[in-house]
């Protein structure tokens with residue numbers, strides 16, 4: 495019989511606590527990813543280690559590669575913990591970290607087998623779906639909860655929402671929903687059903703409309719004047735006295751009018767308005783009007799910190815630091831949003847973008863940052879009519895090319911992008927993998943053309959589009 499993931503977490507926890515009690519396996523290095531889930535993972539682990547008095551460092555990485563693993567293994571940490579990444583590199587980790595203890599806490603499809611000092615905790619090994627049921631931060635949380643008290647359960651929820659781990663009705667499911675229950679029953683998080691705009695129902699409505707990118711609201715997203723005009727046309731005051739109107743202030747009737755208007759706008763431009771509806775998760779102890787009060791927007795803030803190049807700010811904010819850290823995070827969010835808008839604006843004009851049948855290609859080389867290409871293809875995959883897949887690429891360090899692949903939510907295709915990216919990534923001298931609907935590859939830049947041709951051919955034949 496299969497062990498349950500929580501039992502395995504307990505085993506790993508007793509092993510580590512025992513060794514730490516003896517003064518072994520310190521200091522610890524945590525290597526984590528820079529997206530919202532990765533930063534949430536780092537926050538969970540770092541909080542737990544601090545509570546346990548275990549000295550540690552956190553290292554942020556955009557991705558793993560053999561070169562990077564070799565560099566990391568040159569540093570003398572007796573214990574390395576990889577979070578929100580690593581499962582795709584089990585064999586490389588085994589060979590680079592010989593005779594040292596490594597713990598991988600991840601939810602990407604495993605490639606290879608643990609052993610030789612490598613411990614591995616991943617929902618896929620326990621009959622769970624790592625794409626949907628549990629995030630990287632969720633895996634870290636299962637372990638942290640075994641090791642100590644006091645790591646708050648909303649952090650792994652931010653990770654799950656950042657990774658879009660919601661089902662078609664917009665709900666968290668699987669182990670994520672058990673963590674949610676914990677957060678709700680302790681009074682930390684409140685769940686509501688409402689229109690899902692940036693910042694949540696207590697955030698200034700005009701700004702919420704302008705800042706919502708999932709789904710993008712044509713003509714409104716990124717345009718504050720248009721957002722104000724839309725409200726005026728619907729007879730909704732932008733402000734009452736010196737207080738900004740929020741979604742919460744609207745009557746049910748007004749809310750319906752607004753919702754219909756938004757649905758109409760999005761649908762007529764070919765987008766999918768479905769993401770507007772669903773559950774909203776509110777962090778009750780956060781100030782009203784702060785984007786951190788809405789857990790999805792919290793994830794957006796973390797993403798911005800990581801992608802714009804200040805992941806440590808995101809880590810501190812995820813851990814609960816406020817004041818200057820939050821101000822800095824909000825500045826990074828504005829910068830991130832401006833970058834996204836700049837790119838989306840160019841795509842709208844038909845620049846940097848081309849169509850191959852029902853595949854949309856984002857030609858980001860020389861233009862788009864490697865840390866933003868994934869977000870852009872995700873947004874496009876949810877907001878472009880008649881598209882089955884979106885592929886984007888951008889150059890990155892070490893003369894490598896980063897390729898991001900997304901399946902459009904509207905398409906029901908049996909293609910598993912993790913399998914495709916893994917197979918092709920390896921065939922072209924690099925690596926690939928990820929999730930069934932969202933994956934990526936890292937290959938030598940000079941192989942890009944051939945890689946893309948084969949990728950497109952493979953998606954086309956497997957989908958019959």
Ligand SMILES: [Mn+2]
Pocket residue numbers: 531532578601629630631657
């Ligand atoms: Mn993740």
